[in-house]
Amino acid sequence: MFSTDRLWAFGAVIVLWATYFFVFWEVYQSAHNENVITVLAVSGALVLLFNSAAIIAMIAHYSHDKENIYGLDIRYLDAMKNKN
Numbered sequence: 075m076f077s078t079d080r081l082w083a084f085g086a087v088i089v090l091w092a093t094y095f096f097v098f099w100e101v102y103q104s105a106h107n108e109n110v111i112t113v114l115a116v117s118g119a120l121v122l123l124f125n126s127a128a129i130i131a132m133i134a135h136y137s138h139d140k141e142n143i144y145g146l147d148i149r150y151l152d153a154m155k156n157k158n
Contacts, residue, residue, distance in 0.1 A: 075144045076136060083129050090125055094118050 098118055105111050136143060 075147060076140050079136060080133050083133055087126050087129050091122060094122055 098114060101114060102111055105114075
């Protein structure tokens with residue numbers, strides 16, 4: 075379960091970066107003011123930095139506390155299978 079969650083988290087980061095680059099490129103082509111482009115680049119870089127750091131921190135937390143987090147999930151999944 076942890077490896078799947080980690081894969082999805084990294085995939086979300088990659089999609090986030092790709093989306094921001096696509097949007098920045100589209101806005102860059104139509105924006106004619108350098109100040110607007112600079113503000114968009116800096117703010118976008120900060121958003122990417124903080125979101126990426128948050129997801130990396132989440133993965134690190136999950137890796138240190140796998141037993142507690144995923145142990146409960148596995149226990150409840152096993153209980154649901156035994157009910158049916």
